[in-house]
Amino acid sequence: MKSKLKDFPVNHYIDIALLIFLIFFPLFVKTFRVEMMSRYLCFAIFALSLDLLWGYTGLLSLGHAVLFGMGGYMIGICYQIQNGLPAFMTREGLTQIPWFYIPLKNPIAAAAIGILIPALFAMLLGFFMFSSKIKGVFFTIITLALAQIFSEFIINVQKYTNGFNGLQGVKRFAINGGEQLGKVQYYYIVLAIAVLVFIFCLWLSRSRIGKIATSIRENEARLGFFGYQSSHYKILIYTISGALAGLAGVLYTPATSSITTQDIGVAASTAVVVWIAVGGRGNLTGAVFGALFINWAQSLLSEHFSSYWQLILGGVLLAIIFFIPNGIIGQIIELQRRRTVEGVKIKEQSNANKGAGLWRQIFSR
Amino acid sequence: MLTFISQIINGLNQSAVLLIATLGLLIIFGLMNVINMAHGEMIMVGAFVTYIATSILNIPFLIALVLSFVVTALFGALTEVTIIKKLYSKPTETILATYALSIILKEIARIIWPLSQNVNMPFPGTISLGGVIVPRYNIFVVIMAILLLTFTIIFFRFTKFGKKIGAITQNRQMTECLGIKTSTIDTLTFAYGAGLAGIAGCILAPTTGVSYDMGSTYLTDSFMTVVVGGVQSLIGAAFSSTIIGEGRTVLAGVSNDTWAKIMIFLAVIILIRFKPEGLFAKERR
Numbered sequence: 001m002k003s004k005l006k007d008f009p010v011n012h013y014i015d016i017a018l019l020i021f022l023i024f025f026p027l028f029v030k031t032f033r034v035e036m037m038s039r040y041l042c043f044a045i046f047a048l049s050l051d052l053l054w055g056y057t058g059l060l061s062l063g064h065a066v067l068f069g070m071g072g073y074m075i076g077i078c079y080q081i082q083n084g085l086p087a088f089m090t091r092e093g094l095t096q097i098p099w100f101y102i103p104l105k106n107p108i109a110a111a112a113i114g115i116l117i118p119a120l121f122a123m124l125l126g127f128f129m130f131s132s133k134i135k136g137v138f139f140t141i142i143t144l145a146l147a148q149i150f151s152e153f154i155i156n157v158q159k160y161t162n163g164f165n166g167l168q169g170v171k172r173f174a175i176n177g178g179e180q181l182g183k184v185q186y187y188y189i190v191l192a193i194a195v196l197v198f199i200f201c202l203w204l205s206r207s208r209i210g211k212i213a214t215s216i217r218e219n220e221a222r223l224g225f226f227g228y229q230s231s232h233y234k235i236l237i238y239t240i241s242g243a244l245a246g247l248a249g250v251l252y253t254p255a256t257s258s259i260t261t262q263d264i265g266v267a268a269s270t271a272v273v274v275w276i277a278v279g280g281r282g283n284l285t286g287a288v289f290g291a292l293f294i295n296w297a298q299s300l301l302s303e304h305f306s307s308y309w310q311l312i313l314g315g316v317l318l319a320i321i322f323f324i325p326n327g328i329i330g331q332i333i334e335l336q337r338r339r340t341v342e343g344v345k346i347k348e349q350s351n352a353n354k355g356a357g358l359w360r361q362i363f364s365r
Numbered sequence: 366m367l368t369f370i371s372q373i374i375n376g377l378n379q380s381a382v383l384l385i386a387t388l389g390l391l392i393i394f395g396l397m398n399v400i401n402m403a404h405g406e407m408i409m410v411g412a413f414v415t416y417i418a419t420s421i422l423n424i425p426f427l428i429a430l431v432l433s434f435v436v437t438a439l440f441g442a443l444t445e446v447t448i449i450k451k452l453y454s455k456p457t458e459t460i461l462a463t464y465a466l467s468i469i470l471k472e473i474a475r476i477i478w479p480l481s482q483n484v485n486m487p488f489p490g491t492i493s494l495g496g497v498i499v500p501r502y503n504i505f506v507v508i509m510a511i512l513l514l515t516f517t518i519i520f521f522r523f524t525k526f527g528k529k530i531g532a533i534t535q536n537r538q539m540t541e542c543l544g545i546k547t548s549t550i551d552t553l554t555f556a557y558g559a560g561l562a563g564i565a566g567c568i569l570a571p572t573t574g575v576s577y578d579m580g581s582t583y584l585t586d587s588f589m590t591v592v593v594g595g596v597q598s599l600i601g602a603a604f605s606s607t608i609i610g611e612g613r614t615v616l617a618g619v620s621n622d623t624w625a626k627i628m629i630f631l632a633v634i635i636l637i638r639f640k641p642e643g644l645f646a647k648e649r650r
Binding site: 058060062125127128129131132136137138140141142144145146148149152153155156266270273277307308310311313314315317318321322325 | 582627637
């Protein structure tokens with residue numbers, strides 16, 4: 001029994017501890033902290049979506065916040081058009097709600113569209129980029145360009161998106177003009193969805209698709225020799241990742257009650273990469289832990305260092321790459337693995353030749 | 366018709382700027398296979414060197430041009446030795462490390478100079494080309510672009526150093542066996558690429574002003590130029606920067622800047638689908 005407990009992966013202990021902590025979290029803190037935590041949980045979902053793409057499949061996207069923002073803007077627009085024409089549209093000379101916004105009027109429909117559109121967008125982009133045999137590097141660069149262009153685009157079509165000011169006054173899923181959800185209530189909904197997303201990602205990463213994704217990361221050419229069409233799997237993973245990023249955006253906008261171009265551009269895309277790098281890529285715990293840890297650190301430290309935060313983030317990223325390239329959780333998993341492997345080795349050795357065992361043990365360290 | 370011609374001439378200027386910004390990246394990315402996300406910030410370093418030299422120390426512009434090359438090249442060498450050298454053969458880590466470097470540089474610049482600074486126009490005045498009025502400086506930029514391209518081609522085709530770099534690109538281990546110090550060559554190549562980025566910054570400084578975020582757009586623009594032109598082709602870079610620069614200026618004349626960028630971006634993605642190796646690729650290995 002004892003050895004079985006030891007073999008249980010250490011990251012799942014962390015998962016369970018984190019879950020218990022998050023369940024009881026609202027009981028001990030003020031409501032505004034709960035509100036912050038529900039925002040960070042949305043970031044955790046966002047980080048999970050990128051971890052599928054980057055950590056498992058090896059495709060680094062520097063424009064993932066675009067997909068996040070697409071989801072967020074759908075819900076944002078939904079609550080702008082609840083009471084007729086919003087002020088920013090009248091100011092720009094629109095006389096009625098544009099036809100393509102009408103399906104967004106129902107929040108549930110808007111949420112569904114907010115998941116669907118990023119997924120379709122990712123699929124289309126993936127089709128163009130992965131069908132030809134470009135290197136992963138180009139994917140990174142194209143997505144970076146995408147992030148720059150997308151926030152410029154949102155600012156440019158001010159008529160429809162309120163440009164640089166973003167969308168404010170988003171309700172926490174008030175349906176049919178009813179009351180919006182309470183902050184704590186909304187927190188538990190977000191937490192429940194986050195847990196579901198986590199379990200889904202866990203299932204996906206252990207399924208055949210996940211294993212193929214990992215093989216794409218490790219050796220794409222060899223996968224091709226086995227007769228797999230790696231581009232199909234890349235498009236599939238990117239689509240799933242896009243849907244999850246959209247879901248994170250859909251949940252995030254009501255949590256902060258606003259979305260602006262700050263949330264969708266290059267800086268936001270960089271941030272999520274840093275979370276995963278710090279937490280550890282290629283394992284789901286790392287993504288969640290990184291997102292929660294960095295955001296809490298940011299909110300607690302930014303009272304003192306708000307203007308230096310980006311600088312600190314850059315420094316942390318550089319330090320992580322050089323000293324713990326696996327990330328914090330990745331390093332913990334690695335340590336446990338090494339310990340168990342060494343333990344097995346030592347046991348075998350001491351059984352084989354008991355006399356010289358002690359010296360062997362010392363030298364093998 | 367006249368506005369169209371003036372747009373074409375403006376586009377030529379943009380293409381020249383793009384080409385200068387791309388050359389450095391082409392060397393670092395195409396020849397050394399290093400993805401330098403801090404390329405934009407190296408342009409920024411060059412621009413700030415120019416600002417300090419001309420506006421604070423009152424040094425003539427042409428000397429500032431040389432200075433910006435030297436300082437940025439030294440900075441590039443330092444980067445190569447401290448960061449890049451430890452991460453060869455780890456592309457993801459290189460991307461992240463240089464990206465971190467770019468954030469750090471940008472933030473340091475922002476803390477020192479939060480506002481955009483101006484650099485005096487070194488060649489003021491305009492001349493008339495067949496009815497179209499062109500600033501003298503724009504002509505200087507185009508001439509500089511052509512000179513730098515020619516110089517770089519000569520450098521890589523006909524000098525011993527350039528041939529060594531070519532040899533390393535083709536077969537690193539074999540080159541090492543022949544007694545060439547690949548590690549030193551790497552540092553120098555990276556420094557040269559960075560220095561070219563510095564020159565780009567210097568040339569940009571009088572027209573766009575010098576600010577901490579000036580490099581970000583040039584990073585993606587020059588990467589796109591490399592993608593369109595083909596990763597190892599200098600001539601390709603010249604053609605693709607002309608296509609992108611002209612295309613963007615003409616499209617911006619029809620609609621606006623953002624839509625022009627979106628159009629070019631879509632065109633690049635479609636191009637990648639059908640010609641992933643770029644328009645002017647050498648044979649694939």
